[in-house]
Amino acid sequence: MALDAYAAGSDEALLILYGNGDPSAAQILTARLAPRVLGYASRLLGGDRAEAEDVTQEAMLRLWKQAPNWRQGEAKVTTWLYKVVSNLCTDRLRKRRSVDIDAIEEPADEAPSVVDGMMQRDRAEALQDALMQLPERQRIAVSLRHLEGASNPEIADVLEISVEAVESLTARGKRALAAALAGRREELGYGEDR
Amino acid sequence: MAKTDKDILDDAKLDTELEAFFEAGCAASPVPSDALMAAIVEDAQTHQPTSQTVAAPAQRRSFWREFLSQIGGWPSVAGMATATIAGVWIGFADPVQLETWSGGVVLSGNYDGAETIYSTEDLAPSYFGTSLIIEEEG
Numbered sequence: 386m387a388l389d390a391y392a393a394g395s396d397e398a399l400l401i402l403y404g405n406g407d408p409s410a411a412q413i414l415t416a417r418l419a420p421r422v423l424g425y426a427s428r429l430l431g432g433d434r435a436e437a438e439d440v441t442q443e444a445m446l447r448l449w450k451q452a453p454n455w456r457q458g459e460a461k462v463t464t465w466l467y468k469v470v471s472n473l474c475t476d477r478l479r480k481r482r483s484v485d486i487d488a489i490e491e492p493a494d495e496a497p498s499v500v501d502g503m504m505q506r507d508r509a510e511a512l513q514d515a516l517m518q519l520p521e522r523q524r525i526a527v528s529l530r531h532l533e534g535a536s537n538p539e540i541a542d543v544l545e546i547s548v549e550a551v552e553s554l555t556a557r558g559k560r561a562l563a564a565a566l567a568g569r570r571e572e573l574g575y576g577e578d579r
Numbered sequence: 580m581a582k583t584d585k586d587i588l589d590d591a592k593l594d595t596e597l598e599a600f601f602e603a604g605c606a607a608s609p610v611p612s613d614a615l616m617a618a619i620v621e622d623a624q625t626h627q628p629t630s631q632t633v634a635a636p637a638q639r640r641s642f643w644r645e646f647l648s649q650i651g652g653w654p655s656v657a658g659m660a661t662a663t664i665a666g667v668w669i670g671f672a673d674p675v676q677l678e679t680w681s682g683g684v685v686l687s688g689n690y691d692g693a694e695t696i697y698s699t700e701d702l703a704p705s706y707f708g709t710s711l712i713i714e715e716e717g
Contacts, residue, residue, distance in 0.1 A: 403623065403627065404628060405628075406627060406628060406629050408624075408627070411620055411623035411624065411627065412620055412623075414623075415616055415619045415620050415623065416616070419611045419615065419616060419619055420608065420610065420611050423608075423609055423611050423615070424608035424609060427608075427609050428604070434609060437609065438611070438612070438615050441611070441615065441619070442615065442618055442619055442622065445619045445622065445623070446619075446622045446626070449622060449623045449626040449627070450626055452627075452628070453628045505603045505606060505607070506603070506607065508599060508600050508603035508604075509600075509603040509604050509606065509607030510607075511600065512600040512601070512603060512604045513604070513607075515600075531597070531601045531604075532601060532604050532605055556586075556589075556590060556593075559590075559593045559594070559597060560593060562597060562600075563593055563596050563597060566596075566597070566600060
C-alpha cells in the first residue's frame with residue numbers, strides 16, 4: 386500500500402495495521418500523534434521539554450504494546466493516549482513535589498517552536514505559568530478543551546467523569562486562569578488586540 | 580445543572596478574555612526532535628507483533644489423532660481393550676463363579692426365573708413409593 390493511502394486512514398485503522406505486522410503504519414502514526422502527545426505532555430508538565438519527551442516516548446510505547454489487543458470502536462486512539470499521558474504526567478508531578486522543588490531548574494526550551502514574535506511567546510509562557518497554578522484536573526480539562534481541541538465527551542472519557550462535570554471543571558479552570566492572568570494582560574499587550 | 584443566561588454570558592466573556600492566550604499557547608506547541616521521532620519508531624519496530632504471532636494457523640490433525648484425543652487418549656484405549664478381552668473371555672470360558680454371582684441369570688439365559696430369585700423390592704426398594712410403608716406403620 387502506498388504511503389498516501391496510509392495517510393488517509395484513521396488512527397485506529399493504522400494501529401490495527403501495525404498490530405497485524407504492517408511495517409509502515411507506525412511511521413505515519415508517529416508523525417501524526419507524537420507532536421500532539423508531546424504538546425499535551427509539555428503543558429501538563431509546565432513546559433519541561435526533557436520530561437515531556439520521556440512521557441511521549443513512554444506513552445507511544447504503551448500504544449505499540451496495546452496494538453495487538455486494541456478493541457475496535459471502544460475509544461479513540463487520541464483519547465486513549467491523552468489518558469495515558471495524563472496519568473504519566475500526574476505521577477511525575479507527584480514525584481516532583483516530593484523532591485525539593487527549589488532543586489529543579491527552570492526548563493530551558495531549546496527546541497524550535499512556531500511562536501511568532503516575543504509577545505506571543507510571552508503570552509504562551511504566561512498561560513503556561515497560570516495553567517500550572519490550577520488544580521490538576523482543571524489543568525487537564527482546560528488544556529484538552531482549549532489547547533488540544535478535544536470534545537467534552539472525550540475529556541469525560543479521559544477523566545472518567547460525566548460531561549456535565551467536565552463543563553463545570555472547565556468553567557472553574559477558565560475563571561481561575563482569567564484571574565491569574567488578569568494582572569498580566571496590560572503587560573502582555575492584551576489591550577492592543579482589541 | 581442547567582446553565583443560566585448569566586452563566587452562558589460569563590463563559591463567553593471568559594473565552595474572549597482568554598482567547599489570545601489560548602492562541603499563543605497552541606502556537607507555542609513544541610516540535611518533536613528528530614531523535615525523539617526516531618526513538619519512537621524504533622520502539623514500534625521492536626515491539627511490533629509479527630503476522631505469525633497475530634494469527635497462528637490452526638494445525639490440522641489426522642483422523643486417528645483427533646479420535647484419540649476425543650475419547651480421552653491412550654488410557655481410554657487401554658480400558659476399552661481390557662473390557663473387550665474380558666467380554667471375549669467370559670463368552671468362551673463360561674465361568675461358573677460368574678453364574679453364582681448373578682444368581683443363575685447371566686449365563687443360563689433364564690430371565691423369567693430371575694423374578695423368583697430377586698423380587699422387585701430387592702432391586703429397587705423405593706419402587707412402590709413411601710405410601711405403602713406409611714400404611715404399614717400406620
